[in-house]
Amino acid sequence: MGRMTFVAHRLLMLIPVAIGVTIVVFFMIHLIPGDPARTILGIHATPQRIAILHRQWGLNRPLVSQYWLFMDRLVHGNLGQSLYYGGSAGQLILQRLPPTLWLIVYAAVLAVLISVPLATIAATRKDALRDQIVRAVPLLGLGMPPFWVGILLVYALAIHVHAFPVSGYGTGFLGHLHYMFLPALTVAIALAPVVIRALRASMLNVLGAEYITTARSKGVPGTRLFLRHVLRNAVIPAVTVLGINIGYLIGGTVIIEYIFAIPGIGQLMINSIFQRDFPVVQGVTLVFGVLVVLVNLLADLSYAALDPRVRFDR
Amino acid sequence: MSAISFPEPALAAQADEHAQPRARRWYRQPALAAGLILLAIILAAAIGAPLLTPYNPIKQNLGASLLGPGGHHLLGTDQLGRDTFSRLLYGLRTDLRIAFIAVLAPFCIGVVIGCVSGYFGGWVDAVLMRLVDIVVAFPFYVLIIALVFVLGPGQRSIYIAITLVGWVSYARIIRGEILVAKRQDYVLAARSGGLSAVRIIGRHLLPNVITQAIIYAMSDIVQDILAIVTLGYFGLGVPPPTPDLGSMINNGQNFLTTHWQLTTFPGLAVVAVGLALSLIGDGLADLIRPGQS
Numbered sequence: 345m346g347r348m349t350f351v352a353h354r355l356l357m358l359i360p361v362a363i364g365v366t367i368v369v370f371f372m373i374h375l376i377p378g379d380p381a382r383t384i385l386g387i388h389a390t391p392q393r394i395a396i397l398h399r400q401w402g403l404n405r406p407l408v409s410q411y412w413l414f415m416d417r418l419v420h421g422n423l424g425q426s427l428y429y430g431g432s433a434g435q436l437i438l439q440r441l442p443p444t445l446w447l448i449v450y451a452a453v454l455a456v457l458i459s460v461p462l463a464t465i466a467a468t469r470k471d472a473l474r475d476q477i478v479r480a481v482p483l484l485g486l487g488m489p490p491f492w493v494g495i496l497l498v499y500a501l502a503i504h505v506h507a508f509p510v511s512g513y514g515t516g517f518l519g520h521l522h523y524m525f526l527p528a529l530t531v532a533i534a535l536a537p538v539v540i541r542a543l544r545a546s547m548l549n550v551l552g553a554e555y556i557t558t559a560r561s562k563g564v565p566g567t568r569l570f571l572r573h574v575l576r577n578a579v580i581p582a583v584t585v586l587g588i589n590i591g592y593l594i595g596g597t598v599i600i601e602y603i604f605a606i607p608g609i610g611q612l613m614i615n616s617i618f619q620r621d622f623p624v625v626q627g628v629t630l631v632f633g634v635l636v637v638l639v640n641l642l643a644d645l646s647y648a649a650l651d652p653r654v655r656f657d658r
Numbered sequence: 659m660s661a662i663s664f665p666e667p668a669l670a671a672q673a674d675e676h677a678q679p680r681a682r683r684w685y686r687q688p689a690l691a692a693g694l695i696l697l698a699i700i701l702a703a704a705i706g707a708p709l710l711t712p713y714n715p716i717k718q719n720l721g722a723s724l725l726g727p728g729g730h731h732l733l734g735t736d737q738l739g740r741d742t743f744s745r746l747l748y749g750l751r752t753d754l755r756i757a758f759i760a761v762l763a764p765f766c767i768g769v770v771i772g773c774v775s776g777y778f779g780g781w782v783d784a785v786l787m788r789l790v791d792i793v794v795a796f797p798f799y800v801l802i803i804a805l806v807f808v809l810g811p812g813q814r815s816i817y818i819a820i821t822l823v824g825w826v827s828y829a830r831i832i833r834g835e836i837l838v839a840k841r842q843d844y845v846l847a848a849r850s851g852g853l854s855a856v857r858i859i860g861r862h863l864l865p866n867v868i869t870q871a872i873i874y875a876m877s878d879i880v881q882d883i884l885a886i887v888t889l890g891y892f893g894l895g896v897p898p899p900t901p902d903l904g905s906m907i908n909n910g911q912n913f914l915t916t917h918w919q920l921t922t923f924p925g926l927a928v929v930a931v932g933l934a935l936s937l938i939g940d941g942l943a944d945l946i947r948p949g950q951s
Contacts, residue, residue, distance in 0.1 A: 364792030375808045483940070487880055487932010489887050492907055492925035499914050499921075595797025599888060613800070614892060617807045625804055632800045640795075 354644055358637065365633040369626055370414045373401065376622075384427070384622040400424070423630070424623035428616065433627040437609055441631075443513050443524075444608035447597050450524050451531035452586065455593075458532055459539040460575070466540075467547035467578075468570075478544070482537035490596050494530040494603040501526060511605035527604040531596045535589060542585035547578040587643035591636045598632075690941025696934035700927075704751040713741035715748040716899040727919055734919055736909060742920060749901040750927055756813060756896070757883040761875055763821040768828025769871055773859050775829065776836025786829070793826045802885050803894065811894045820882055827878065828871050835867035869946050876939030880932045887928055903928055 376383050381397035398404055402413045417424070423434040466478035502510045514523030550556065551574060559573050586593075598610035605611065609628050616624035703710060713731070718738040725735045733742035775786040793801075802819045809815035839845060840863065848858050889895040890904020898905060903924040910920025 360788050361791045361795055364788065365795050368792060368796070372804065372808050375805070377810060483933050483936045484929060486877065486936055487884070487929045489884050489891075489904075489907070489925060489928055491888060491891055492921070492928070495907070495911055495914065495921055496925070499918065503915060591794065591797045592799075595799035595801075598797070598799055598803065599891075602892075613803070617803070617892070617894070622808075625807060629796065629800055629804045633796045636797060637795045 351645065354641065358641060361637055362634070365630065365637065366415060366418065367411070369630040369633065370411050372626055372629065373622070374407075380622075384620065386620055418630075423627035426616075426621055426624050428619040428621040429624070433623045436612065436624060437627050437631050440607055440609045440612045442608075443606050444597055444601065444610060446520055447524060447527055447531065447601065447606060447608060448594055450521075450528035451535065451593060451597070454528050454532035455535040455539055455586070458536045459543055460579075462536075463540050463543035463547055463578075464570070464575075466544045467551060470548060478540065482541050485533065485537035488534070490530060490534040491599045491603050493533055494527065494600055497526050497530055498603075513606050524606070527600045527606055530600050530603075531593060534596050535586075535593050538589055538592075539586055542581060543578060546581040547574060550574050550578045553577075583643075587640065590639045590643065594632060594636055594639070689937050690945065693934050693937025693939075693941055696930065697938065700750065700931055700934060701754070703747055704754055707744070707747035707751055711741065711744040711747060713744040715740060715745045715901045726917070733923055734917065736906075736920055737913065742906075742923065745901040745906060746903070746923055746927055749903045749906055749924060750931075752896055752900055752902050753883055753886050753890075753904075753928075754931065756816060756886050757879050760817050760820040760882050760886075761824070761879050763817070764824030764878075765828055765871065765875055767821065768825035769832050769864075769868065771825065772829040772832025772871075773836055773864065773867075776833035777840060777855065777859055777863065783833075787833070790826045790829055793823060796823075798823060798881070799885065799888065803889065803892070806889055806894045811889075811897060813896060816886060816889060816895065820885065824878065824882070827874060831870050831874055832867055835870050836863055839863055839866055869942070873939050873943045873946070876935045876942070880935050883928060883931055887924075 373380050379394070381394045381401075381403060382389050385393055385397065402410045405413070421434055423432070423437065425431070426433045426436055429436055462478050462481065466475040469475055498510055501507045508526045509523050512523050514520045556569070556573055559569055564573070597608065598613055600606075601608045601610035602614040609631060613625060613628040616622075616628070707715075711732075718740060719735070720738065722731075722735055723737050725731050727734045731741050731743065733746065735741055736745070771786055775783045801823050805819035805822060806815045809818055836859075845858060845862055848862050853862075886895060887902075887904035887907070890902040891908045893905070893908070895904055896902045906924040907921050910917065910922075910924070913920055
């Protein structure tokens with residue numbers, strides 16, 4: 345299979361998943377117990393408003409026709425009207441997207457910066473004390489609730505030491521970098537255990553390979569051997585692991601944005617839940633789903649482009 | 659709890675089959691043992707909460723609010739004068755119970771779907787795996803939070819949400835294992851012997867692939883506890899006044915600068931549970947697949 349066929353095949357595979365994602369989001373409304381319109385409107389439920397929602401969502405029509413209506417609005421970029429903020433839910437989400445994307449990228453970079461040195465320390469001296477210590481990190485890290493880590497970091501580094509702001513997004517590139525450090529670090533800490541494990545395992549694999557023995561016997565100096573031969577090859581599986589966990593990374597931002605009051609779509613989602621603003625929650629869920637699908641696609645494609653060993657015969 | 663004890667027979671059999679070097683066993687067994695002991699202590703503390711603490715976790719005593727650790731109250735009290743240690747134990751009880759129950763349905767559903775998908779292949783496999791792709795497309799926390807919001811807060815919603823989201827990992831793991839195992843000679847022999855598909859899967863394949871699902875279940879329980887605590891933090895979990903670690907952290911956050919223990923200890927309890935289950939999972943994995951670490 346050629347490179348272009350692989351890309352085409354991968355894009356084709358996207359269609360059923362994309363349709364499935366919309367079906368899941370569409371069905372969310374039917375999971376609401378009782379009359380969804382009445383439940384969503386809650387105490388504001390006047391018969392007129394309920395009737396309006398019924399008409400808007402076509403609740404009295406057959407399911408297929410409701411889904412058709414939902415998709416018709418969706419392809420026109422209409423995610424419905426926010427019940428709390430008033431305006432279009434789609435617009436609202438679009439405005440809040442940049443801080444979330446910032447946080448995701450920042451956290452991914454920090455996760456790599458934490459994981460690569462730790463995995464290196466562990467893998468270069470397998471079963472030594474330093475390896476044991478690094479291997480204990482994931483054991484502790486996997487059980488830490490991300491929001492709890494965030495709260496403790498705020499207490500230690502923002503309230504106690506005043507090194508970083510307690511909350512907010514900041515202005516300008518450096519401002520974002522400064523304000524978003526603690527939130528990004530929190531997400532990175534949640535992600536690092538998985539990446540450290542994968543990276544350590546793949547480094548050990550590479551270190552045992554014959555070409556490393558060859559390079560060693562040729563007299564390649566230690567640092568060079570490590571950077572050029574080991575790290576390069578070990579990083580690829582780790583990036584894959586990062587790609588697989590991108591959903592976890594993106595999901596973690598929801599909670600962290602709320603803790604640090606970052607005006608992204610995660611905070612929007614939690615606030616909309618508190619306001620029972622159903623169309624916005626539905627819209628954000630859809631956007632998160634699409635985001636993960638797109639990032640996975642990008643990861644697959646760039647992986648195929650970067651690693652000459654990737655074969656296209658799936 | 660049965661979820662922990664059922665790997666035991668498999669363990670014993672494996673240990674006999676692969677006589678391992680003493681050094682490996684010496685290092686590996688303690689990890690598993692440490693995990694089991696830690697979990698046993700945590701479970702005993704949670705189950706025996708009424709014996710370990712004289713205080714009612716929901717009884718308010720406004721005369722004794724926000725006491726520091728020490729004295730009559732081991733970890734102090736919250737702003738309503740409720741004993742923190744007592745709430746911690748009862749909260750662990752609530753969250754552990756929900757997590758251990760919540761993992762059962764996705765485990766069973768995922769294993770069955772994985773078996774069917776992996777064994778039969780073809781269009782059944784294609785359809786089921788697309789379904790997996792769709793669920794995986796949503797970030798775990800986003801889907802869980804959205805589902806519980808839609809279904810309404812509370813335990814029942816947590817069970818439904820975790821079931822709807824959690825089965826996919828088991829299905830993927832079991833499918834992958836079955837794809838390899840079904841080409842083995844013993845399965846081909848069973849097939850040529852004319853055994854039915856149900857019997858081959860149930861009697862021949864499942865016992866060989868289930869361990870992978872059990873190992874994964876350990877980390878899945880950790881993930882479920884994190885989800886339950888997160889939902890509790892956002893007020894979507896067990897309704898108050900039932901103690902829950904997430905709502906305790908949320909409550910303590912208001913007093914972070916003066917009473918750090920209110921936030922810190924519930925989180926540490928979650929970390930301890932995570933540590934115990936991760937140790938068990940790792941220990942099991944090493945016993946079942948010797949040579950890989």
